[in-house]
Amino acid sequence: MLIFGGTGNYGQYIVKSLVQRKIPVKVFTRDIKRAKKKLGEEPEYFEGDVLNRESITGSLVNVKAIIISLSAMHPKLIRKQKKIEHDAVMTILDEAEKSQIKRIVFISIYDIQKELISKLKLEVGYYKMAIEDRLANSNLNWTVLGCPPSYMIFESFTRKGMMIVPGGGSPIMPSVAPQDVGEIAAQAAIRDDLNKKRFHMTSAEPFSFPEVAERISSVLGRKIKYRKLPLFGLKIASIVTYPFNPYLRHLVKYVQLLNNFPTDLAKQAIEDHKILRSTFEYEPMSLEDYVRISFKHL
Ligand SMILES: NC(=O)c1ccc[n+]([C@@H]2O[C@H](COP(=O)([O-])OP(=O)(O)OC[C@H]3O[C@@H](n4cnc5c(N)ncnc54)[C@H](OP(=O)(O)O)[C@@H]3O)[C@@H](O)[C@H]2O)c1
Numbered sequence: 001m002l003i004f005g006g007t008g009n010y011g012q013y014i015v016k017s018l019v020q021r022k023i024p025v026k027v028f029t030r031d032i033k034r035a036k037k038k039l040g041e042e043p044e045y046f047e048g049d050v051l052n053r054e055s056i057t058g059s060l061v062n063v064k065a066i067i068i069s070l071s072a073m074h075p076k077l078i079r080k081q082k083k084i085e086h087d088a089v090m091t092i093l094d095e096a097e098k099s100q101i102k103r104i105v106f107i108s109i110y111d112i113q114k115e116l117i118s119k120l121k122l123e124v125g126y127y128k129m130a131i132e133d134r135l136a137n138s139n140l141n142w143t144v145l146g147c148p149p150s151y152m153i154f155e156s157f158t159r160k161g162m163m164i165v166p167g168g169g170s171p172i173m174p175s176v177a178p179q180d181v182g183e184i185a186a187q188a189a190i191r192d193d194l195n196k197k198r199f200h201m202t203s204a205e206p207f208s209f210p211e212v213a214e215r216i217s218s219v220l221g222r223k224i225k226y227r228k229l230p231l232f233g234l235k236i237a238s239i240v241t242y243p244f245n246p247y248l249r250h251l252v253k254y255v256q257l258l259n260n261f262p263t264d265l266a267k268q269a270i271e272d273h274k275i276l277r278s279t280f281e282y283e284p285m286s287l288e289d290y291v292r293i294s295f296k297h298l
Pocket residue numbers: 004005006007008009010011028029030031035048049050051069070071072073074077084107108109110147148149150
């Protein structure tokens with residue numbers, strides 16, 4: 001198994017699940033030393049940059065299946081977002097076809113909602129849409145895992161007894177433990193009966209931020225207050241900083257997405273989760289268990 005993005009928020013759990021299953025895994029990374037600190041000695045590593053076609057072709061030797069979990073949502077990478085999340089992924093798919101590697105698992109956004117993507121002018125949405133079109137029109141054996149913001153988002157909005165949510169969040173939104181995505185992606189990659197299937201990666205029910213703050217409070221045994229932060233200041237800051245770094249502008253769009261999550265799609269999470277449970281063998285991690293494991297520093 002070759003994984004692009006194996007050191008990322010989701011990718012690290014995909015690698016861990018593959019390693020646990022004793023499946024030989026090769027992690028493509030720009031920095032082996034940093035990757036080893038995170039993932040240990042068990043995976044094989046390939047040092048390279050997806051912006052370099054030779055790097056990609058070099059990594060494909062002895063590979064049976066590929067998992068793509070690349071992202072450029074970082075202040076230092078955002079200017080290269082199209083090159084990393086679109087152009088490089090297309091190159092990976094081209095080179096996989098040439099090397100007769102058929103099985104591809106692609107970690108994507110939760111759903112391709114064309115209207116919402118164009119309303120928010122969401123660049124990442126256009127890139128993922130193009131990749132998914134490319135897969136749909138290929139002879140590759142592919143599976144797309146559409147991911148919502150993971151439980152990590154609740155942690156990143158919580159500081160000093162307060163969950164501060166820019167814009168307040170949507171009334172309901174799906175979320176998932178990154179560990180569950182790791183397990184499902186690992187299982188999907190070793191199966192070949194999931195061709196042309198797209199899954200919504202969701203826990204058993206959708207959430208609202210105030211409800212999550214309550215649930216975190218009961219696990220931690222102390223009050224986590226929910227507060228809505230008006231988006232106005234963030235929007236102004238994103239416009240002012242845009243000429244120097246477009247990251248904040250992209251972050252604002254992401255936050256707008258969090259605040260415009262389609263309710264009907266969020267409601268489907270209950271059924272979507274049942275599909276995951278009937279297709280994959282795993283025990284979903286509850287929000288409470290995730291908080292117990294990950295929120296210790298709060
Ligand atoms: N996180 C979320 O809440 C969320 C929500 C919805 C959808 N998703 C989707 O999930 C996927 C993964 O997102 P993530 O948040 O897990 O990513 P992430 O934590 O930002 O990690 C990005 C990964 O991309 C790799 N990468 C970036 N530039 C590279 C380059 N030039 N060459 C080689 N590798 C490069 C990094 O590897 P190295 O640093 O090791 O080189 C890293 O492993 C994306 O498709 C994203 O759209 C994520």
